[in-house]
Amino acid sequence: MARRRPDSPAAAGPREQPLAPSESDLARRAILDTVARIPSGRVATYSQIAWLAGYPGRARLVGRVLGGLLEAGANTPWHRVINAAGQISLPTFSEAHREQKRRLRAEGVVFANERVSLRRYGWQAGGGESPLID
DNA sequence: AAACTGACGTGAT
DNA sequence: CATCACGCCAGTT
Numbered sequence: 001m002a003r004r005r006p007d008s009p010a011a012a013g014p015r016e017q018p019l020a021p022s023e024s025d026l027a028r029r030a031i032l033d034t035v036a037r038i039p040s041g042r043v044a045t046y047s048q049i050a051w052l053a054g055y056p057g058r059a060r061l062v063g064r065v066l067g068g069l070l071e072a073g074a075n076t077p078w079h080r081v082i083n084a085a086g087q088i089s090l091p092t093f094s095e096a097h098r099e100q101k102r103r104l105r106a107e108g109v110v111f112a113n114e115r116v117s118l119r120r121y122g123w124q125a126g127g128g129e130s131p132l133i134d
Numbered sequence: 135a136a137a138c139t140g141a142c143g144t145g146a147t
Numbered sequence: 148c149a150t151c152a153c154g155c156c157a158g159t160t
Contacts, residue, residue: 024157045142045143046141046142046143047142047143050142057142057143057154057155058142058155058156059141059142059143059155060140060141060142060143060155060156060157061142061155061156061157062141062142063140063141063142064140064141064156064157064158065141066141067140067141070141078141081141082141083141083142083143084142084143084144085143088141089141089142090141091141096141097141100141
């Protein structure tokens, strides 16, 4: 399905600029790319992702970007991102919240009193390379 | 344009 | 553990 001609001569329009990706697009890409690297069965915090993606101190930005995934369903493991307290940040009684918990549990992540131990399941924490400390 | 609103985090009380 | 105050900042009102 060729939905667009990469090089339609002058028929397309006056200015055919490369359309430089906006800063927000670059950020979104970097963030999603980083989230995609979180191993199954592990979790990462918003601030951690922000930092690794090159936007230290921008935890909220990560949340904003991930929020866009809910509707536009993507294959990004957004459920592996939680807050610094080890809790799911989505509204407690929301469908999305339950979905996130469901997915994490399916990967073996254990919840204790609505919280996840970052020590044990945190990405690149607890023991470096060790799969899981148990 | 100003105010409000968050899938946040951290430090102080 | 619960609140509050900030710092941060993009999208909505």
